[in-house]
Amino acid sequence: MSNATTRPAMVRLFGAEPKRLLLWGAVAAVLAFLPQLLAGRPFELRLLTIICLYATMGQAWNILGGYAGQISIGHGLFFGLGAYTSTIAVLSLDLNPWLGGLLAIFVTAGAGVLIGLTCFRLRSHYFVIATLVVAESAFLIFSQWSFVGGAIGLELPIRPSGWVNFEFHRNKIPYYYIALMMLLCVTLFVVWMERSKIGHVLKAIRDDEDAARSLGFSPLRYKLIAMAVSAGVLGFCGTFYAQYVLLVDPPSVLAGSISIIIALVTIFGGIGTVAGPIIGSVALISLSEYSRIYFSGSGRNVDLLIYGALIMIIAAYGPGGIISIVEKLRRRTERPSIDDPSGTPRVQTPATKAT
């Protein structure tokens, strides 16, 4: 029997060693019990929920921006579209919010494909500008469109708390668990994707679209798949947010700043990596929320100033995000051992790094 078939399924799927799986198991356990430790601290609970939400959205953005190399700064559109889709489904069709979320996934994935069919004709900064224009146009349309409540927006009905209604009024812990599950599912998908054919082809398209095409891959097809998956995840995130705040209006779900933050958490943490969006979300969302608390009133927008400063630092010292800085520091600290007569550093260089 081959070695591959004797290994546990999780190890085969994710290529991880038992030690690493154990570590991830411990992290999962801590995350699962964290709300119990934070009982009676609603701010921290909300912070964790929002971190998970933005990390999920960052992972979704990363599929298109990090792996396929198509930088979108209009991804907030899918978040807003998902929020509006499920809300309208609940209000107009009396649909269960979970089914509304499912509908939101399909609607936003479809919208992603339609937008991709036109925008993917453009490359590099032209594509970036196009995504911005589409998202800003959607904001203006939704602000004026009476069917979706215009600038006032739509309010979701207050229903009894419970998993079936996707509403939790007094105890907000279930929202955290839902956000954590969303993050876990999307992260596992990205880990699988990285090792799969589609992940490799997306990276090839990111590196050189024409070379990938010359080998027989259709860049448009793969970019549309990436866009559909990415948009679908953001659509469900929009539903989650709508059920969390029970209000949907253009500034809260379609604002340009949402698109920027979705892209920023990934770029800040490490674009094109699995851990990047999670690290970026923990750092940036915590910073944003705490600075909002401590510098409120006259200090409004201080968080944006701090954002700006951090982005400049990252751009100057680690364009690959926090992950690349940590990696750089790790290599620097791993000096050649004095008992190694060759003086060869023990750090794994790119030349010897296994694929």
Add this chain to the structure above:
Amino acid sequence: MEHLLQVSGVSVMFGGLTALNNVSFSVGRNEILGIVGPNGAGKSTLFGVICGDIVAKAGEVHLNGQPLAGRLSHEIARLGLVRTFQTPRPFASMTFLENVTIAALTRSNDMKTARGRGEAALARVGLGDCFDRPSSGASTGQRKRLDIARALATAPKVLLLDEPLGGVDPGSIAEVIDLLRQIRSDGMTLMVIEHNLEALTGIADRLIAMTLGHKIADGVPAQVMSDDKLVRAYLGDDDGVA
């Protein structure tokens, strides 16, 4: 000889410039066809038309009797017509093996199988010791070989090589020529653009000479190389294009 690739009356205009003018020729199965001519002759444009990267204003290209008009370049590559580039274009964030494994994924959805094919293709072009090296650090000669390995991993029927010897160190030229011979002996058909005429005449069954978008000679290497029109195309004279 059975014709695998047929190019008939192909013309390409870039604005007011005629890049290809009514070019016709055919390539036999398992043949090595060399294409020679000075810079600007239209050789790479010809590759672009055959591969579907450039749309011809007139003319047709047939592969195995099948018209390629209207097909997208990746569809043509799937039919078995694969090219390399004059300036090699490795996937810079990847290792040598990842570069070639991706190419093998055009023929197999299984990563393990593709990786095996990738390893075989790299070993075949003499890069068996570079599997895990980042392609971004490769020399020009290594990049050229990597480009060939990547194309081979797609299991093509016709391989279009754009200056495969360009940038290859003189000591390795014989190895690359041997490699091209081996590829042909495996049943593949090759079209080779090359400025190293001595090397090309040594391996090509037939040569096509081009200048300023025109085909000026077509025949066995000795005949084409002694053609006055080719000599004039390279060295120039007052008579202009034939």
